[in-house]
Amino acid sequence: MDDELVQLESDARKLVDDYVVTAPYKLNPDSNHVGKIVKSLAKRKLKNGFFYCPCRMLSDDKETDAKIICPCEYHQEEIEKDGVCCCDLFVSPDYKPASTV
Secondary structure (H helix, E strand, O other): OHHHHHHHHHHHHHHHHHHHHHOOOEEOOOHHHHHHHHHHHHHHHHHHOOOEOOOOOOOOOHHHHHOOEOOOOOHHHHHHHHOEOOOOOEEOOOOOOOOOO
């Protein structure tokens, strides 16, 4: 199972890396945070069969849950509104991390 999870993490990382190549967004500059989300995506794929957004609850309705497969249906609106998606995985091009002073 460990080998499968490592492979799924690699697959999830490729998914998000490939997405930002063509999307008008970029990955959060906090690589530790991105790594945590990628691990969570891999765990969800292992448990539930898809790279479901780790920040959203599954409903057990396949049609409804399809909307939260990463990148989820809601991320564009969230980034437009807040500069980041719900998970803080994808961010707007002009995103500036909050100061941690």
